[in-house]
Amino acid sequence: MLRYKDGRSLFHKLDSRTKFFFFFSTLSLFSTNILYLSSIFVFTLFVFLANRLSFQDIKGFSKFFIIFSILLVIFQGFFYPFGKTHLLSGFPITFEGIAFGFAISLRLFTILFSLAILMLTTKQKHLLESLGNFLPKDLAFSLTTAFRFIPIFEEETKTIIISQESRGLKKRGPRRLTFYFPVIVPLFTKALERAKNLAMSVETRGFGKAKTRYNLKMKTNDWIIVLGTLIFGVLCFWLFII
Amino acid sequence: MGIKIRNLNFAYSETPILRNINLDVNDGEFVGIVGPTGSGKTTFALCLNGIIPHLIKGKFSGDVEVSGKNTKSFEVFDLAKSIGLIFQDPDSQIFSITVEDEIAFGLENMGLEKNEIKRRVDGVLNALKIKDLKEKETFALSQGQKQKVCMASVLAMDPEILVLDEPTSQLDFRGTKEVYRILKDMNKKGKTIIVIEHKVEWLLKYADRILVLDRGNFVLNGKPSEVFRNPKLEKIGIEIPKAFRIEKFLKKSGIKVDFEKLVRV
DSSP states (O other), X not given: XXXXXXXXXXXXXXXXXXXXXXXXXXXXXXXXXXXHHHHHHHHHHHHHHHTTOOGGGGHHHHHHHHHHHHHHHHHHHHHOTTOOOXXXXXXXXXXXXXXXXXXXXXXXXXXXXXXXXXXXXXXXXHHHHHHHHHSOHHHHXXXXXXXXXXXXXXXXXXXXXXXXXTTTOOSSSTTGGGGGHHHHHHHHHHHHHHHHHHHHHHHHTTTTOOSSOOOOOOXXXXXXXXHHHHHHHHXXXXXXXX | OOEEEEEEEEESSSSEEEEEEEEEEXXXXXXEEEOOTTSSHHHHHHHHTTHHHHTSOSEEEEEEEETTEETTTSOHHHHXXXXXXXXXXXXXXXXXXXXXXXXXXXXXHHTOOHHHXXXXXXXXXXXXXXXXXXXXXXXXXXXXXXXXXXXXXXXXXXXXXXXXXXXXTTXXXXXXXXXXXXXHHHHHTTOEEEEEOSOHHHHHHHOSEEEEEETTEEEEEEOHHHHTTOTHHHHHTOOOOHHHHHHHHHHHTTOOOOOHHHHOO
């Protein structure tokens, strides 16, 4: 998972709103121009590496993304409706299709790296505070809390599987499809119970009536990054799209 | 001040869970609540800090007054400054990634200054002797440590009354001892402590007063040495502490002894 990783890099010290700005501006939704997308991808990758984040941190995701991208390139190659240049005679693979699939994949990877930069360098409570700028506070709280419970659910699923298997539940064989029912039901029951308890516990500690929460401060570094990202974005747009 | 309960009745749907409870708890008392499973202990605890009737709806009647505030007219948030409730399962209470954030949560909600929050977090970590956990990630803690973090997060808000719902259910002997040591410390500093507990030996050792809850009503109420010697106890389904069982046995054989001093702290 993309969980916060302690560090002392530039992005670790930035205001979370700056990082959100960075995240949104690298989404590169304007165009599928390959040069445009590549330059934003390289820029994001540079920021990723410059903040001493490693590929190890996004291993789980990149596997999925790589498979997905390969499929994307193949499918687009075959089925892109505006393709004209056939690469192999007799086969409906077009150059435009492959290029389009490649562009979409680039965009996906840019989002992955950009999201990783945001999530890996921002503490949960800072995410919450800036999410609170865009979303209602309760919703922002629920979202960030959900992240914290993922490892617990993983742990619980393991325990439930072990206990059901020790009662003779078989993972293989003809009844394989029904395997997950006895696992999911207790998991959900427990999750609901936990949600109820969490709500009570949070309420007990005075959630909902906060007057002053966290102190946000944009420093010089933040403005430099915001300005830098903005200039870079406009430059790419101007060079490759207009 | 303390807690004043008059004619408290509560039912989630049809079956009454709490029946006509009347109770006074004075400031600075250390009260233990025992009762068989399903007797309404947890429901009673939820009534104390206003979760019932504000969050959990049901048939509620009667008055609960905590430090002079009636739970019907004050919200859970306002009551939180007077009464802290620590739930049974630490895993469903902790939601922050670091211990420090978890403890600061309630303080931030109170709207305190940043420096004051820092001071209080450090203070409570020192008091519970878990200073080394401050920067740790919450999901990497042991059950005992999680339990302490839960206690710290409520203690940091500095409520006058502390209610704990089976705080030691997941702890071993050492962990339990540690929790009771902390509670006794807090009690000496003037806090009112109410503990719901199955381990009667510990209540006998530390509590000033024992309440026995059976089918929604307090059937016994008195000093530990009196309540735990009551022959009714086993019928209700509560274990009689070992010392008193031996005492009873010896009495039958004609030997008169008083084990009270032996078991009290």
